[in-house]
Amino acid sequence: MxxxxxxxxxxxxxxxxxxxxxxxxxxxxxxxxxxxxxxxxxxxxxxxxxxxxxxxxxxxxxxxxxxxxxxxxxxxxxxxxxxxxxxxxxxxxxxxxxxxxxxxxxxxxxxxxxxxxxxxxxxxxxxxxxxxxxxxxxxxxxxxxxxxxxxxxxxxxxxxxxxxxxxxxxESKFNDALDYDVQKYFKDAPEILEKYQKGEYGNQPTAPKKGLAAKMIAMAKKQTFKLEEANAIITAFNEYNQKNAATK
Known part of the structure; x- marks a missing residue:
């Protein structure tokens, strides 16, 4: 035993x-x-x-x-x-x-x-x-x-x-980019927003306007392909920072 x-x-x-x-x-x-x-x-x-x-x-x-x-x-x-x-x-x-x-x-x-x-x-x-x-x-x-x-x-x-x-x-509060609509971060950068929506960073393609069901499906895909999504989001963040310097 x-x-x-x-x-x-x-x-x-x-x-x-x-x-x-x-x-x-x-x-x-x-x-x-x-x-x-x-x-x-x-x-x-x-x-x-x-x-x-x-x-x-x-x-x-x-x-x-x-x-x-x-x-x-x-x-x-x-x-x-x-x-x-x-x-x-x-x-x-x-x-x-x-x-x-x-x-x-x-x-x-x-x-x-x-x-x-x-x-x-x-x-x-x-x-x-x-x-x-x-x-x-x-x-x-x-x-x-x-x-x-x-x-x-x-x-x-x-x-x-x-x-x-x-x-x-x-911003005073952290968001988890893997559980957040990161498109909001790119509203002042149309070129990056469009590339992200088309999935050109390696992320799952998205769209500017979606219903609740479509958004839930998109979030599920984001979790399924988490590593790819993470790398894509980080790439988009870094490109945004390069092209949009902080104002003093």
Whole structure:
């Protein structure tokens, strides 16, 4: 008879476990901007398997120490979201963003709703990729194989469930561009609006006027082809920012 396991998952424990896997991820050149504005260069490791942890903590090796002993074991330093204003790894930049995830309120949210989020577009339309976090406490029952399968499904759902948090100009509230009519952002840019409506960015074609049923179908397609839609929206946002600079 198979042994039955009962597991309680705490976010802190998951974080500790995930840091043990850091050897599986590659350190890349980058830098951290501390809260006081100090720029610290180094080699940074991003957590690829559980990217939501990059929103809270990163590990960096000192560039000078690595250069002095490239084949040695240089100890990495942990930087928390409370230490940083921003950081960059390769060409990917992360900035501190305040966002309350009302759909996923947890105990950790009582401490802070600041997150280090990947910058997707910057200018009049600012957008960021946001991942929800695993539950503070999760109780599961079943065999070890069943436990592992459930845990992998949870991770996959979190990765696939990312949001594109978006603000234009002086908006005070973020919208999830994947669950929002982004055509509203392009009303003052007819060329981009037309390209988006025709699906020329790789998105599902849309139309300026639709009934409720048609809009619901369009939203369903957007979720079905989420990655393609996300890439298309980001491309449109960046083109908009290039052609529509903010007025001073």
């Amino acid at each position: 198979k042994k039955i396991y009962s597991a309680f998952y705490l976010s802190l424990l998951l974080l500790l476990i995930s840091t043990d896997l850091k050897a599986q991820d590659t350190y890349q050149p980058g830098y951290v901007i501390l809260n006081d504005g100090t720029r610290v260069p180094g080699l940074i490791r991003l957590n690829q398997r559980e990217p939501w942890y990059n929103q809270r903590v990163i590990f960096m090796k000192d560039s000078a120490a690595v250069a002095a002993d490239p084949n040695g074991k240089v100890k990495s330093k942990k930087y928390k979201f409370t230490d940083m204003k921003s950081y960059q790894v390769g060409q990917v930049k992360f900035e501190k963003v305040h966002y309350v995830d009302m759909e996923n309120l947890q105990l950790k949210s009582l401490g802070s709703n600041d997150h280090m989020l990947e910058v997707l577009s910057s200018g009049r339309i600012n957008s960021y990729r946001y991942y929800s976090y695993p539950p503070d406490i999760e109780a599961d029952f079943g065999t070890e194989e069943e436990q592992n399968a459930k845990e992998e499904k949870r991770k996959k759902d979190l990765i696939n469930g990312f949001k594109i948090l978006t603000k234009k100009d002086n």
